[in-house]
Amino acid sequence: xxxxxLLWVLLCATAQASEMMDRLNALEKDPAAREQSxxxxxxxxxxxxxxxxxxxxxxxxxxxxLAGQNPQYLFDAFEKYVTGQRTDFVMxxxxxxxTLDERVNIAFYFxxxxxxxxxxxDPLDAxxxxxxxxxxxxxxxxxxxxxxxxxxxxxxxAGQPGQYLNHALQRYRDKDPSRAGSxxxxxxxxxxxxxxAALTAYLSQLQP
Ligand code: HEC
Ligand code: HEC
Numbered sequence: 025x026x027x028x029x030l031l032w033v034l035l036c037a038t039a040q041a042s043e044m045m046d047r048l049n050a051l052e053k054d055p056a057a058r059e060q061s062x063x064x065x066x067x068x069x070x071x072x073x074x075x076x077x078x079x080x081x082x083x084x085x086x087x088x089x090l091a092g093q094n095p096q097y098l099f100d101a102f103e104k105y106v107t108g109q110r111t112d113f114v115m116x117x118x119x120x121x122x123t124l125d126e127r128v129n130i131a132f133y134f135x136x137x138x139x140x141x142x143x144x145x146d147p148l149d150a151x152x153x154x155x156x157x158x159x160x161x162x163x164x165x166x167x168x169x170x171x172x173x174x175x176x177x178x179x180x181x182a183g184q185p186g187q188y189l190n191h192a193l194q195r196y197r198d199k200d201p202s203r204a205g206s207x208x209x210x211x212x213x214x215x216x217x218x219x220x221a222a223l224t225a226y227l228s229q230l231q232p
Contacts, residue, residue: 040124052123058132065133068126071118080137085187091120091137092232097179098131111202143229150201156226159219163211172230182230189224 045060051058057109069078071092076082080091090098093133104110105119122130145152168174172182181189195202196212215223 031063039138040103041096041099043132044124044128048095048132051132061129061132062136064126065129068122069130069133072130073136075114075174076134076143080134081140082185082188085142085185086191087185088188089139089184090134092139092183093135093180094174094176094178095135096176097174099127100177102127102131112132139180139232141183141187141229141231144189144224145229148229149225152225153223153229154226156222156224159223160226164223167207167211171232172227173232180232181227182232185228186224186228189227190220193223 051061069076074083075087075089080089080093082089101110102119105112105115108116119127161170164172167178168181169178173179174180192203193212193215193232194200196206197210197215199209199213216224
């Protein structure tokens with residue numbers, strides 16, 4: 025019985041994700057629909073913008089930038105917050121308030137914004153950045169891409185704020201339940217605090 029329910033949930037999630045991709049592709053092709061989607065999103069993100077910024081550049085360094093993020097990843101993140109697979113006190117509640125249409129519009133809107141990186145070390149620590157670049161090239165680029173832009177459901181991590189990156193990597197490494205089931209749990213297991221500091225310095229200054 026449990027298996028049947030699980031299968032049903034998985035099928036629905038897959039159907040929703042492909043419906044979402046169809047809608048996003050349609051938006052790319054139809055300027056009028058795109059403007060409508062934009063306007064709808066702008067109205068709906070009043071609450072979100074207090075933390076993530078109107079243009080998706082976050083107001084605090086512990087809050088992720090949504091600007092320039094891959095729309096499928098944003099959409100998947102909403103799903104995970106709604107189902108509770110990913111936990112965050114504010115986001116679990118915020119995601120539940122959004123309809124499917126709103127999630128598509130908001131994912132599209134933020135994906136179209138320009139991210140403005142805020143380097144974690146000021147002045148830039150060139151040696152640490154170089155160390156992070158090397159680590160990234162050997163361990164992370166295979167999935168996140170050479171320029172850390174990600175693709176589809178894999179997030180762009182170039183230009184995320186340092187505090188957010190640092191915290192996310194520590195939680196993956198320490199197998200914090202807030203991101204249960206993530207492939208990052210296995211990847212991050214071998215990272216030292218020094219690796220995390222170097223990766224954070226590198227990624228937070230990277231211009232997407
Ligand atoms: C009170 C501040 C706050 C508000 C309001 C808020 N968020 Fe968030 N949001 C956060 C924080 C903090 C995180 C990181 C949580 C985590 O690590 O899971 C986050 C994470 C996210 C993520 C995942 C990003 C990633 O890189 O994985 C998305 C997508 C998101 N928020 C969208 C929204 C939307 C859309 C709204 C409005 C409906 C909203 N947020 C409202 C603070 C907020
Ligand atoms: C096997 C593929 C894979 C590898 C290798 C990988 N990642 Fe990831 N990463 C993912 C996926 C998929 C996600 C999104 C899943 C999730 O939300 O936890 C992710 C999420 C992340 C996030 C959270 C982004 C956000 O906006 O919340 C960070 C930060 C991150 N990865 C950094 C890294 C770093 C640094 C490395 C190298 C040490 C790395 N990743 C290697 C697949 C990978």
